[in-house]
Amino acid sequence: MNDRGLREIRVPQLGEGLREARVVELLREPGSTMRRGDPLYVIETDKTTVELEVPFDGMLVEWRVAAGDVVAIDTTIAMIAPAPGESGVGVASTPTERLIPPRTRHYAQERGIDAALLASIASTSNKLLPQDIDAYLAREAPLVPAAIGYREQKVVGGHRALIFRLRRSATLVIPGTIAVAVPWNFLASPQTTGHGPKATPFQVFGHAVAQVAQRHPHFRSVMLGDDRIREYNHVNVGIAMARPNDELAIAVVRAAERMTLQDFVRACSAQMRIAIREGDQAAEDTQILLSHLGEFGIPDAVPTLVAPASSVLFLGTPAPGEANARIVLTFDHRLINGAAAGRFLSELAASFARK
Numbered sequence: 085m086n087d088r089g090l091r092e093i094r095v096p097q098l099g100e101g102l103r104e105a106r107v108v109e110l111l112r113e114p115g116s117t118m119r120r121g122d123p124l125y126v127i128e129t130d131k132t133t134v135e136l137e138v139p140f141d142g143m144l145v146e147w148r149v150a151a152g153d154v155v156a157i158d159t160t161i162a163m164i165a166p167a168p169g170e171s172g173v174g175v176a177s178t179p180t181e182r183l184i185p186p187r188t189r190h191y192a193q194e195r196g197i198d199a200a201l202l203a204s205i206a207s208t209s210n211k212l213l214p215q216d217i218d219a220y221l222a223r224e225a226p227l228v229p230a231a232i233g234y235r236e237q238k239v240v241g242g243h244r245a246l247i248f249r250l251r252r253s254a255t256l257v258i259p260g261t262i263a264v265a266v267p268w269n270f271l272a273s274p275q276t277t278g279h280g281p282k283a284t285p286f287q288v289f290g291h292a293v294a295q296v297a298q299r300h301p302h303f304r305s306v307m308l309g310d311d312r313i314r315e316y317n318h319v320n321v322g323i324a325m326a327r328p329n330d331e332l333a334i335a336v337v338r339a340a341e342r343m344t345l346q347d348f349v350r351a352c353s354a355q356m357r358i359a360i361r362e363g364d365q366a367a368e369d370t371q372i373l374l375s376h377l378g379e380f381g382i383p384d385a386v387p388t389l390v391a392p393a394s395s396v397l398f399l400g401t402p403a404p405g406e407a408n409a410r411i412v413l414t415f416d417h418r419l420i421n422g423a424a425a426g427r428f429l430s431e432l433a434a435s436f437a438r439k
Contacts, residue, residue, distance in 0.1 A: 090145055093162040095127065095155055096136070096186075103368065105129045107153045107161070116144045118164075121184070125161065128248065134190045141167035183211045192217050196238050242331045242363055253391040256307075258417040261386055264429050265408040266436045271399075283349050286376040289399045289411075291348040294319045294340035296432045297372055302420045303428055304371050306392045313419060318342065322370040322393060323352065327360055334366040334373065335359035368392050374399070389414045395425075 108126040118138045126135050142164040191214040207216040271285035297303040297319045305315040318339040327333045335355040373396035387398040400410040415425045
């Protein structure tokens with residue numbers, strides 16, 4: 085509380101690795117009297133769009149931001165005069181009152197649950213949590229298609245986050261794309277991994293990408309806005325994969341350049357299992373994304389680069405009778421120019437030809 089008796093409302097940390105958020109909408113006017121739980125403002129991050137609530141009773145004195153502003157996490161966004169008797173810390177007014185945190189309200193909204201139903205959903209503690217929402221949904225009957233022949237569903241969860249990231253990337257990234265052919269016989273030949281599982285062609289490819297990227301600093305870097313470049317010491321590789329219901333997720337193998345092929349194979353398998361169970365792992369330090377549609381026999385594609393990654397590589401499957409596979413590289417031209425991309429891709433191709 086400041087010397088005027090006002091409380092600051094700060095932008096919360098809504099996900100690991102997030103540094104900033106965009107203010108989408110301010111829902112109250114200065115002078116408005118509000119109750120705890122009333123909608124206050126809407127923010128958008130790389131991962132989600134969420135409506136934040138007033139954490140205590142009071143009156144909105146002033147906004148410190150405007151709609152459309154991009155602000156750092158923990159920035160003061162508003163000043164509120166607490167109602168008499170309010171602590172201003174957002175706790176329940178009585179010990180027995182059950183809290184419904186903003187994250188839970190947002191989680192329920194994404195899954196199509198009316199806010200009016202939240203009070204009736206059973207919880208395992210004095211706070212309604214996302215797992216309580218999941219348990220409630222598991223007890224409910226599935227959606228029934230409308231009689232007129234179609235069914236509508238809300239875009240929720242990971243898909244909604246992906247749409248935001250793709251839209252954001254379309255405004256930030258200046259993509260460039262180049263390709264090269266590499267001998268498939270090396271990728272597909274048995275690779276020694278000690279006593280572990282045999283490496284797949286895609287795993288051999290991913291391991292090689294990490295080794296080469298370590299020698300090309302821009303391929304282990306990311307853009308911070310348009311005026312700063314952050315170069316990481318290690319290469320964190322993101323593997324595009326499909327979860328149930330075709331939801332896209334990224335499994336991340338961290339410091340992949342330090343791994344033997346055997347270690348990389350094991351890490352890939354472990355991280356993909358976690359991503360299937362828990363969802364997307366991509367963070368701001370995931371510099372390179374990898375894609376492969378081997379089970380569908382797709383020989384060629386132009387991969388879409390999703391920021392903050394600085395590059396994405398697609399490994400194609402050769403057509404029957406073909407000796408070579410195509411590797412397609414899409415890179416962020418703000419960070420990597422054509423010559424640097426060419427050197428990287430040429431060295432990657434040469435690493436297969438030498439072996």
